[in-house]
Amino acid sequence: MIVITSDNPEEVIGIVHLCKANFPNLHIIARARGRFEAHQLRENGVTDFCRETFVSALEMGERTLINLGVHPHQAKQHFRRLDVRIFKENSPKAGEGEIGQATRIKEVRRELEELFEIEITQGRGQPKSWD
Numbered sequence: 001m002i003v004i005t006s007d008n009p010e011e012v013i014g015i016v017h018l019c020k021a022n023f024p025n026l027h028i029i030a031r032a033r034g035r036f037e038a039h040q041l042r043e044n045g046v047t048d049f050c051r052e053t054f055v056s057a058l059e060m061g062e063r064t065l066i067n068l069g070v071h072p073h074q075a076k077q078h079f080r081r082l083d084v085r086i087f088k089e090n091s092p093k094a095g096e097g098e099i100g101q102a103t104r105i106k107e108v109r110r111e112l113e114e115l116f117e118i119e120i121t122q123g124r125g126q127p128k129s130w131d
Helices: 009-022 035-043 052-067 072-089 098-123
Strands: 002-004 028-032 048-051
Touching (some): 009 028
């Protein structure tokens, strides 16, 4: 097993390629700075990775929902499920770069903002569908 934690995404992918070429059965755990790097890792056969920005974003979203009156467990689970779904649904298309993916992520954010506004307005702070 190897754990790759470089700050440089190109270096991480380079190490992944080197490992895959020389040690095809090696289990790789890698750090990704965000979604784009996580998708790159997945495209290169790395299934065990951690997104650095995910944990802090999850915590901030959770705190926000708790302050809006949502039960802590519901807040945490909602954001985790939502993020996993969005991550899977927004895999980069062939040849799409960081800019194309960023555009799609902005569209998803707008959609989420509208969804949260509707849920919070109709549910008085606690969306009904989060149970």
